[in-house]
Amino acid sequence: MSAGEPATPGTSSLRAQQDLLLQLFPFHFTVGADGRIHALGSRWASMPGGVREGAAFDQTFSVVRPVGLAGHRDLTRRPEDVFVLRLRSSGGPSFRGQFLPSRGPDGEDWVHFVGGPWVTSLSALSEHGLELRDFPPHDPRGDMLLLMQVQESSLAEMRKLAANLQQRMEEQARLENQIRHIQKMELVGRLAGGMAHNFNNILMTISSYAELALMQAEGDAQARESLQEILAATEHATSITRGMLSMSRRHPVRMEDLDLGTELEELRRFTEPLLGRQAVLHLDVDPDARGVHSDSSCLKQILMNLVLNARDAMPAGGTIRIHASVQPPEEHLAGCEASRVCITVADTGTGMDEATKARVFEPFFTTKPSGKGVGLGLPTVYGLVQQVGGSIDLESRLGVGTTFRVVLPAARGTALPAASRTETANPGGHVLLVDDDPAVRKPMEQLLLRAGYQVTPASSAEAAIETLGGGARFDAIVTDIVMTGLSGVQLAGAIEARVGKVPTILMSGHNEDAGLKVESLPRHQRFLTKPFSSEHLLATLRELLSR
Numbered sequence: 001m002s003a004g005e006p007a008t009p010g011t012s013s014l015r016a017q018q019d020l021l022l023q024l025f026p027f028h029f030t031v032g033a034d035g036r037i038h039a040l041g042s043r044w045a046s047m048p049g050g051v052r053e054g055a056a057f058d059q060t061f062s063v064v065r066p067v068g069l070a071g072h073r074d075l076t077r078r079p080e081d082v083f084v085l086r087l088r089s090s091g092g093p094s095f096r097g098q099f100l101p102s103r104g105p106d107g108e109d110w111v112h113f114v115g116g117p118w119v120t121s122l123s124a125l126s127e128h129g130l131e132l133r134d135f136p137p138h139d140p141r142g143d144m145l146l147l148m149q150v151q152e153s154s155l156a157e158m159r160k161l162a163a164n165l166q167q168r169m170e171e172q173a174r175l176e177n178q179i180r181h182i183q184k185m186e187l188v189g190r191l192a193g194g195m196a197h198n199f200n201n202i203l204m205t206i207s208s209y210a211e212l213a214l215m216q217a218e219g220d221a222q223a224r225e226s227l228q229e230i231l232a233a234t235e236h237a238t239s240i241t242r243g244m245l246s247m248s249r250r251h252p253v254r255m256e257d258l259d260l261g262t263e264l265e266e267l268r269r270f271t272e273p274l275l276g277r278q279a280v281l282h283l284d285v286d287p288d289a290r291g292v293h294s295d296s297s298c299l300k301q302i303l304m305n306l307v308l309n310a311r312d313a314m315p316a317g318g319t320i321r322i323h324a325s326v327q328p329p330e331e332h333l334a335g336c337e338a339s340r341v342c343i344t345v346a347d348t349g350t351g352m353d354e355a356t357k358a359r360v361f362e363p364f365f366t367t368k369p370s371g372k373g374v375g376l377g378l379p380t381v382y383g384l385v386q387q388v389g390g391s392i393d394l395e396s397r398l399g400v401g402t403t404f405r406v407v408l409p410a411a412r413g414t415a416l417p418a419a420s421r422t423e424t425a426n427p428g429g430h431v432l433l434v435d436d437d438p439a440v441r442k443p444m445e446q447l448l449l450r451a452g453y454q455v456t457p458a459s460s461a462e463a464a465i466e467t468l469g470g471g472a473r474f475d476a477i478v479t480d481i482v483m484t485g486l487s488g489v490q491l492a493g494a495i496e497a498r499v500g501k502v503p504t505i506l507m508s509g510h511n512e513d514a515g516l517k518v519e520s521l522p523r524h525q526r527f528l529t530k531p532f533s534s535e536h537l538l539a540t541l542r543e544l545l546s547r
Contacts, residue, residue, distance in 0.1 A: 018112075027095060027116050031057045033108035035072040046129070048090045061085045064094065075099045075111045084118060093117045093128045199241055200509030201437055204531035207234045208443035211534050215450065225273075232273045235304070238531055254527070255388065257411035258299065260292050260324050260341065261285045267300055271307050278317025281307065285324040289341045291411025296536075297529065298384045299408075305377045306345040306404050313349030313402060321346045327407055339410035346403040352396040360394065427545045429475030430454045434464045434491060435507075436483040440530075444478070447534045453541075461486035465494055474502060476541060481508040492525065503544035505537070523547070 018039050021028045026043035029051070037055050044051045051060055057072045064084040069075075075083075078099070085095045097115015104110045117130055210230045217223040264283050275281060292299070303322065310320045327340040352360065359365045361382040381404075385392045389409055396402040431453045435441040441457055448455045456472065458464035462485050464477075477495065479488035486494070492504045506521075507528045521527060524547070526540050 021112055021114065025097075025114050025116060027113075029113050031072055031075060031099070031111050031113070032104060033110065048092060051087070060088060062088055076101050076109050083113075083115075085113075093119055093130065198509065200238070200530040201440055203234050203238055203241075204509075205437075205439040205443065207231060207531045207533065208440070208447060210234065212443055212446055212450075228269075229273050232270050234531065235270050235300075236274065236308075254295050255293060256296070258292050258294055258296055260290050260343075263292075263296065263299055264303070264322060264324075267303050267307070270300070271304055274308065275311050275320075276317075279311050279314055280317075280319050282319065282321045284321065286326065289324045289326045289410075292341050293409040293411050294388045294390075298388050302381050302384050302406060303343070303345065305381045306406075309377055310345060310347035310349060310402070313347050313351075315350075318348035318401075326410070340407050341410050343406045343408065344403055345406070346401060348401045351398040351400050351402055353398055357394065357396055427542060428452045428454075429545060430456065430473065431541070432456050432458065432464055432467065432472075432474040432477045432479075434458045434461060434477070434479035434483070434488065436460055436480065440480070444537070447537070448478075451534075451538050460484065461488065461491035461494075464491055468495065468498055473499070476545060477502055477504040478537075478541075479504065479506060481506050503541075503547070505540055505544070507532070 018030065022039065022041055026041045027047075028039070028041040029037050029044070030039040032038055035057050037051065037057055037060060038053060040051065040053055057075075062085070063069045064086050066078065066081050066083070069078075076099070079101055080098075082096065082098060085097075094117070095113075095115060096118035097113055099111040099113055102110045102112055117128065119128075119130070207230075210227050214224060214227045214231070217227060264285065268281060268283060272281060307320055307322075314320075322343065322345050324341060324343045327342040356367060360378050363379040382392060385406055385408075391407045392404065394402060394404045431448055433441060433445055433448065433455050434457075435444070436459055438459070441459070445455050445457050456467055456474070458467065461479070461483060464479070465486075474495075477492060479491055481488040488506050488508075492502075492506070495502055501522075501524050504525045505528055506525060507530055509530045524544065526544060528536065528540060
């Protein structure tokens with residue numbers, strides 16, 4: 001009887017078959033359809049371990065090999081495999097053999113164990129009380145048995161082991177890549193953090209003086225156009241610094257309801273000078289999609305990077321379309337019940353192949369020629385979108401163009417248009433301005449004076465505290481955080497200890513310089529990341545003073 005052909009004899013034939021198996025294999029047993037052991041071989045009686053007639057196979061034996069068997073029902077499905085069994089209740093020898101399928105007297109599935117003890121050393125013979133006659137004349141595959149047997153695995157097991165090994169190697173490679181990516185982002189974050197404060201102070205000086213000059217250049221169209229180019233370039237340089245910070249989640253965000261139409265118009269003002277004459281920008285906002293809940297700086301940076309990326313994808317010119325609409329409920333992310341706004345940025349450029357699409361958000365990956373890009377634009381976008389609770393994907397076809405799809409939370413209330421905010425008259429008041437860098441402090445003082453505020457400048461926190469000794473009272477404080485001596489946070493605390501809470505704007509090129517937690521600031525304090533526009537500064541002052 002071969003291992004692959006189940007027998008269907010009558011009762012007498014079954015008995016004769018079992019008698020033959022018992023003679024050839026002293027450790028033979030049969031497992032019935034109910035999982036019970038029957039027809040035990042003669043040697044089981046002298047073998048410690050509790051193997052008895054009618055015992056459950058699954059409670060008597062553990063299957064060492066092949067791996068992954070669910071129970072006795074799997075025995076009939078592996079007629080070609082060599083099994084290694086171990087008694088659960090004793091430290092006796094293992095047993096090696098096959099299970100041959102057969103039919104019981106009522107046609108039910110039976111399996112017969114044909115094999116014997118499996119030893120790997122001569123000492124095991126005496127240790128377990130074994131004799132030469134306990135071993136079958138040949139193993140289930142027809143090979144002559146030796147006392148010193150070598151452990152082996154079936155071909156199926158080898159394939160399974162190889163597949164598992166390959167899977168583990170791939171998983172290890174994936175984890176190693178993730179670790180390298182995290183380390184790379186941590187390095188980028190540290191480098192960016194180290195340079196951010198000084199670099200952003202320089203940008204703050206450039207943008208502040210450019211805004212002052214723009215205010216003074218009424219009637220001079222050519223000068224105003226040049227100054228707007230400077231401001232646009234400053235904004236782009238700012239996006240690079242903040243992009244490096246955002247990839248390591250080091251850039252602080254302040255979530256608020258924003259008017260998307262107004263934000264996009266401000267974006268147009270900054271980006272159109274950078275697009276040139278061949279690229280045309282179109283804006284289209286559905287009336288019910290005007291409100292988004294985001295960080296204004298992050299939103300502008302996300303869209304500016306996508307617009308500039310679209311421009312670079314159209315070397316011969318083309319059209320960039322930004323469209324905002326309410327996302328249909330059936331397209332919401334799983335578990336997200338809040339309303340969402342979808343912003344698409346589409347170009348008519350060269351498009352991308354599948355290999356490029358797969359790596360487009362990977363830091364330092366770029367298809368641009370050397371010197372034209374460092375591969376931080378789209379990774380910056382991805383990091384910022386994640387920070388403001390959104391998602392991003394893209395569609396692209398070679399020769400047709402690319403569409404980026406950014407989904408953001410909708411406004412939670414009624415978003416106040418930025419235009420109406422900026423048109424509100426400044427309430428005036430006495431402002432204490434503190435910054436140890438005169439290149440930042442002087443133009444900011446002039447901007448506040450032009451806006452109608454009385455300004456007392458100070459070059460350090462200690463100098464600012466001295467002004468209180470002379471009886472000065474201030475309606476608001478605008479202070480840098482990182483300064484020689486006391487920090488801006490310490491200054492605010494010292495002033496509050498003397499005169500109580502004072503509306504305070506804390507500013508820095510990098511909030512982690514002082515370990516500041518923006519989300520935990522009290523209601524009378526705000527944080528601004530340098531560089532910021534005079535409009536942003538004045539709007540924040542108005543908000544604090546109106547409370």
